[in-house]
Amino acid sequence: MHPRALVDEAVAQGLDIIAICDHNSSENVPYVMRAARGTPLCVIPGMEVCTREEVHVLALFGDQAQLSLLQDYVYANLQGLNDEDAFGMQPIVNEAGEVEGFNERLLIGATGIPLEDLVSRIHEYGGLAIAAHIDRPSFSVIGQLGFIPPHVPFDALEISARLGIKGGRERFPELSGYPFVTSSDAHFIHDIGAACTRMALQKPCFAEVAMALKGEDGRYIEEDA
């Protein structure tokens, strides 16, 4: 996606915060953050990491330096090169819409990182670890591992837009102890804003989102919205 178009659409949809979470990669994040400068939109730097068990985990951070530490860890545990004919090009696009280069790694693949190690590394670097689309049969912690391992300290569980948070609460009553979030999981411009999580925050930023997930100091997730 063109970073500027992405930001414009997010603002037009009335979103206050978005997170950029490419698969095993974060190289487009700085350009989206630059494109959002001067707009009211908060861009959270993130990544969707595929673990050894082929479980997708969203990692969100307060700043890019923390994310780049995770990126080093992910690349050190990611094998293979992309096949453009099979999986398409992996361009890195700057805020002016110019192609900066192409990521040659096999980003669609799984890393060799065990789920527990990934979550503890995300926390070590100051981030939030969210189990992605737990209601989906593929690449979800429940699909791959049968159930949420109770000892893994996820900060939240993501429910896909199709089911939504309310639907998630009905389907997973045993997970009432976890915060739920939902998102558009936008892969194209027209997906942006198709779903979102409403939170009561003082201002749109990563630290406030982290507080809302914990329900601290009056910040919370508006599940009925």
Place this chain on the structure above:
Amino acid sequence: MNLETLAEALGLKCKCCWEKLKTTEVKGGYAGDLLSDVMANSNAGDIWVTRQVHQNIVAVASLKGHAGIVIVQGASPDKDTLDRAGREGIPIMVTDMSKFEVVGKIYQLLSEA
């Protein structure tokens, strides 16, 4: 057929719960790496063949009453996985063979038994 006979016939290496091999009866088998699928479709007494090594495999085998777990392709189970399997009494065996090869051999053994 008991688990010990099967493990010996296939040259599987046992990583925990050796003492249970002789007394554990294998009634059938299941192969899969999606634990949600294994939970839904496998049966008690199955020998379960998988490439997954996360400790949740022990919980699933325990829940379903599997005879044991065979981890394929030379993958080694996490220490947490072996600790938990020891506690819950689920034999875990490993092999360098592919899942396809192991399943074929087990299927043949069980059909002849």
